[in-house]
Amino acid sequence: MGLNGSSPLPRKLKLMDIYLPIAEVAINPLWLLALGCGVGILSGMFGVGGAFLLTPMLIFMGFPPAVAVASQANVVLASSVSGALFHWRRGNVDVRMGLILVVGGLVGSAFGVGLFALLRRFGQLETVLQISFVVLLTSLGVLMTLESLRAIARTRTATRQRAHIHTWAHGLPLKVRFRKSQLYASALLPFAVGIVVGLLSAFLGVGGGFVMVPLMIYLLGMPMGVVVGTSLFNMVLVAGWSSVLHAVTNQSVDLLLAGLLIVGGVVGVQYGGRLGARLPTHTLRILLGALLLLMATQLLLGLTLTPDDPYTLG
Amino acid sequence: MAGSKQILVACLVAWLVAWLGGSSGFLRSGSLRTCSSRSNSLRNRSLRTCLSFCAGVFYLGVLSVAVLAPTPAGAQTALGLSQDKITITTNFSGTDLLLFGATEEAGDHLLVEVRGPTSERALFLRQRLAGFWLTTGRRVFSSVPGYYALAANAPLAEIAEPQLLRLLQLGTDNLVFTKASHSDGADGADGASGTEAPDTNTATNTTTNTAINSVTNNERVIQQTVTPETLWRKALVRRLRAEGHYPPPLPIAFSEARLFQVRFPIPATAREGIYEVQVHTLREGVVQYSSSLHFRVEKGGFEAGLVHMAYNEPFLYALLGLLLSLSLGLVGYLLGGRR
Numbered sequence: 078m079g080l081n082g083s084s085p086l087p088r089k090l091k092l093m094d095i096y097l098p099i100a101e102v103a104i105n106p107l108w109l110l111a112l113g114c115g116v117g118i119l120s121g122m123f124g125v126g127g128a129f130l131l132t133p134m135l136i137f138m139g140f141p142p143a144v145a146v147a148s149q150a151n152v153v154l155a156s157s158v159s160g161a162l163f164h165w166r167r168g169n170v171d172v173r174m175g176l177i178l179v180v181g182g183l184v185g186s187a188f189g190v191g192l193f194a195l196l197r198r199f200g201q202l203e204t205v206l207q208i209s210f211v212v213l214l215t216s217l218g219v220l221m222t223l224e225s226l227r228a229i230a231r232t233r234t235a236t237r238q239r240a241h242i243h244t245w246a247h248g249l250p251l252k253v254r255f256r257k258s259q260l261y262a263s264a265l266l267p268f269a270v271g272i273v274v275g276l277l278s279a280f281l282g283v284g285g286g287f288v289m290v291p292l293m294i295y296l297l298g299m300p301m302g303v304v305v306g307t308s309l310f311n312m313v314l315v316a317g318w319s320s321v322l323h324a325v326t327n328q329s330v331d332l333l334l335a336g337l338l339i340v341g342g343v344v345g346v347q348y349g350g351r352l353g354a355r356l357p358t359h360t361l362r363i364l365l366g367a368l369l370l371l372m373a374t375q376l377l378l379g380l381t382l383t384p385d386d387p388y389t390l391g
Numbered sequence: 392m393a394g395s396k397q398i399l400v401a402c403l404v405a406w407l408v409a410w411l412g413g414s415s416g417f418l419r420s421g422s423l424r425t426c427s428s429r430s431n432s433l434r435n436r437s438l439r440t441c442l443s444f445c446a447g448v449f450y451l452g453v454l455s456v457a458v459l460a461p462t463p464a465g466a467q468t469a470l471g472l473s474q475d476k477i478t479i480t481t482n483f484s485g486t487d488l489l490l491f492g493a494t495e496e497a498g499d500h501l502l503v504e505v506r507g508p509t510s511e512r513a514l515f516l517r518q519r520l521a522g523f524w525l526t527t528g529r530r531v532f533s534s535v536p537g538y539y540a541l542a543a544n545a546p547l548a549e550i551a552e553p554q555l556l557r558l559l560q561l562g563t564d565n566l567v568f569t570k571a572s573h574s575d576g577a578d579g580a581d582g583a584s585g586t587e588a589p590d591t592n593t594a595t596n597t598t599t600n601t602a603i604n605s606v607t608n609n610e611r612v613i614q615q616t617v618t619p620e621t622l623w624r625k626a627l628v629r630r631l632r633a634e635g636h637y638p639p640p641l642p643i644a645f646s647e648a649r650l651f652q653v654r655f656p657i658p659a660t661a662r663e664g665i666y667e668v669q670v671h672t673l674r675e676g677v678v679q680y681s682s683s684l685h686f687r688v689e690k691g692g693f694e695a696g697l698v699h700m701a702y703n704e705p706f707l708y709a710l711l712g713l714l715l716s717l718s719l720g721l722v723g724y725l726l727g728g729r730r
Contacts, residue, residue, distance in 0.1 A: 094482070094484045094659070095481045095482055096479060096480070096481055096482070096483050096484065096659055096660075096694070098479075098481075098690060098694045098697055098698045098701075099697075099698065099701055101660050102660075103483075103484050103485075103659040103660070151712050151713075151715065151716045152716070154713070154716040154717070154720065155715075155716040155717070155719045155720040155723065156720065156723070157720070158716065158717055158720025158721060158723070158724065159720045159721070159722075159723035159724035159727060162720075162721070162724040163724060163727065199526075199529065200513065200515040200526045200529050201525075201526050203526075204517075204523075204524075204525050204526055208523075317713055317716075317717075320709060320712050320713065320716070321706075321709040321710075321712075321713065324701070324705050324706075324708050324709035324712060325705045325706060325709055328701055328702055328705055330701070330708070330709070330712055332697065332701075332708070332711065332712050332715060333481070333697070335712065335715070335716070336715055336719070339715075339716065339719045339720075340719065342723075343719060343720075343722060343723040343726065346723060346727065347726055347727055350727065380523050380524060381522055381523055381524070382524075383519075383524070384517060384524055386626070386629065386630065386633070387516055387517050387518065387524075387626075388514055388515065388516055388517075388623075388626035388627075388629070388630055389514070389515050389517065389630065390512060390513070390514060390515075390627075390630045390631070390634070391512065391513030391514065391515055391529070
């Protein structure tokens with residue numbers, strides 16, 4: 078991406094720059110606080126993690142993708158801890174289901190971190206991350222827009238969805254009773270879901286809620302009430318695990334970067350929650366979808382436009 | 392040219408200084424930072440007295456020569472640095488290092504170079520494949536100075552022959568970056584495929600060639616014999632320059648006929664380690680004497696601890712990260728709890 082090392086800040090603000098030791102980037106901390114806060118607001122408003130926004134943003138800002146992704150694990154951990162505690166207190170966590178998901182998640186994230194280290198060694202990490210984010214952001218953006226359009230239509234026609242869906246997957250062996258989810262289903266399924274989500278979260282530095290929640294609802298057939306709490310519970314453990322793995326194998330976790338983003342996020346979420354209660358969220362969700370598509374386009378352009386210099390330092 | 396009478400007086404004074412300095416340890420206190428390795432390595436007092444006596448004999452010799460023929464002897468250039476340690480802390484946004492000194496004679500040509508600690512650097516080449524710019528080649532160089540700056544008080548061509556500059560590895564064009572031929576095998580058994588592409592594929596060379604032309608046509612003229620090797624090394628220098636590690640040729644400012652100073656920009660992302668400053672004094676294309684100085688760049692304070700921990704105690708660092716995230720997450724929960 079030709080942005081390495083340079084912050085997109087005006088010169089006069091340079092005086093206040095701080096040097097992030099692991100990222101080896103000098104940047105004004107206010108930008109990071111603002112970025113964390115902005116994503117926190119969105120996350121409070123829509124109940125999304127927001128990491129899928131933060132990671133590409135950091136890459137745009139010139140952070141080495143390796144550092145952006147690895148430090149993101151800590152940000153995801155912090156944001157999911159507060160969410161998980163909130164749902165835990167209300168009893169919205171299916172611990173048994175969560176733990177099986179976590180077991181899969183630990184395996185998946187180990188694979189994710191390994192893949193990350195391998196690609197990094199061969200200089201393919203940046204490109205693969207960019208392509209992955211283009212795919213991710215495009216699909217999320219399209220889905221989010223369609224979903225909100227449908228939701229707006231639904232509120233008008235006021236039809237109700239079924240709470241519990243039976244699928245072929247419920248016929249697999251190793252059946253376990255999940256009392257909280259009111260399910261009697263195979264443990265292999267949540268294990269597989271855990272692997273997929275763990276891989277995504279460790280490799281892309283995202284929470285994975287956007288993949289996990291639909292899978293839990295449509296594939297596992299979990300009731301809406303426990304889905305969010307359980308996915309957050311899973312995220313705490315998986316993100317914690319991947320942050321340790323990233324720190325140990327890639328040494329690319331910048332705690333100063335993570336800390337600034339988290340502090341911004343903690344503040345942002347508070348306002349986001351309040352704002353979300355007042356504003357027409359379905360309409361805003363369409364805007365969020367548009368933002369995601371815009372970012373995907375930007376990343377795609379970065380991949381297709383002729384770079385300033387075909388050579389880059391590793 | 393100074394008159395022989397002046398040289399005579401100067402030599403006498405120098406002898407006295409050497410005598411006094413040798414026996415009283417005055418030189419060791421280092422008011423001048425000139426790195427004379429001899430006086431540094433000497434610990435023994437009697438040896439020092441002996442040395443100063445020898446210096447006296449030497450100066451006597453010089454004196455006699457000076458009387459016979461008025462050719463000045465090569466004393467070392469007096470040099471000093473504004474800082475001998477640069478500490479990178481959180482609010483470090485780069486600094487200028489000032490080298491000052493005095494030349495022996497007014498007309499001397501000076502070449503001042505600063506080299507940062509060498510390390511292995513990898514360079515990647517991207518090419519358009521099916522509309523996308525993808526990484527297709529990798530080259531690992533085993534000894535790349537983390538910083539390189541050259542200052543001169545005249546165009547390089549006037550100062551010395553190209554052969555001499557190449558011999559002394561002066562200037563970014565003359566730096567030797569050894570290609571780490573085994574490094575691919577060393578850091579990954581299956582790494583060989585990464586480096587082969589640019590070498591074997593002639594189509595690769597032509598595309599990179601045009602890409603290079605578009606980048607640098609205003610800066611440097613591509614030599615007629617463009618080998619992939621020169622393309623890679625030029626690209627390496629170009630990228631390091633773009634990141635501020637290889638500043639463009641710097642001027643030497645003279646405040647008087649003999650007093651000079653050079654300002655070296657040290658970027659915020661400077662690498663840690665020992666940096667060497669070398670000052671070559673040339674007359675008519677011949678190096679008269681060279682002196683060197685060192686300074687150190689290190690991450691300091693909170694920073695240093697954090698980085699040290701990240702690389703040397705990664706597990707502890709990870710636990711610190713967990714603690715940070717968990718506690719901040721808890722704060723978030725407590726703040727939001729009232730909702």
